């Protein structure tokens with residue numbers, strides 16, 4: 001297992017459309033395992049491969065709450081088959097937009113198809129926090145961040161703040 005570096009915005013790699021994997025083989029399984037360890041260490045509930053610089057359609061999640069048994073999920077080539085008409089608003093954060101949060105409206109439930117850790121084609125239905133997190137991760141595979149779902153004014157405020165933090169860190173490092 002290895003910890004991977006998480007990319008933060010602004011970075012062009014977060015805007016790319018990731019390519020599907022051909023199959024979930026040993027190298028994809030290693031990526032999934034490393035991503036899950038990286039996600040747990042960063043105290044996130046999801047992580048998409050583009051966030052660790054890999055432009056492939058691979059995501060991991062665990063939305064179990066503290067004290068509950070872990071529920072790790074490792075998915076490749078996830079594809080949303082159905083979205084509920086009902087929507088919910090959640091306060092979202094992102095490991096690639098550290099310490100930034102905003103209310104995002106998304107379908108409350110979804111049905112999706114994906115390849116599992118054994119390379120089996122599966123379908124699942126999700127609702128609530130899991131559905132929100134799955135949609136957030138699948139967005140990453142399409143180069144979309146949660147700030148792309150909010151008003152341009154709020155998006156600008158968050159992205160400017162992050163760029164400023166990055167500039168000041170770069171100055172200290174130089």
Ligand code: GNR
Nearest residue numbers: 044045046047092093094095136
């Ligand atoms: O850790 C995370 N929390 C979170 C909270 C609300 C909605 C989505 C998320 S996903 C995020 C981790 C992350 O950046 N995944 O891409």
Ligand code: NI
Nearest residue numbers: 093094095096
């Ligand atoms: Ni994210």
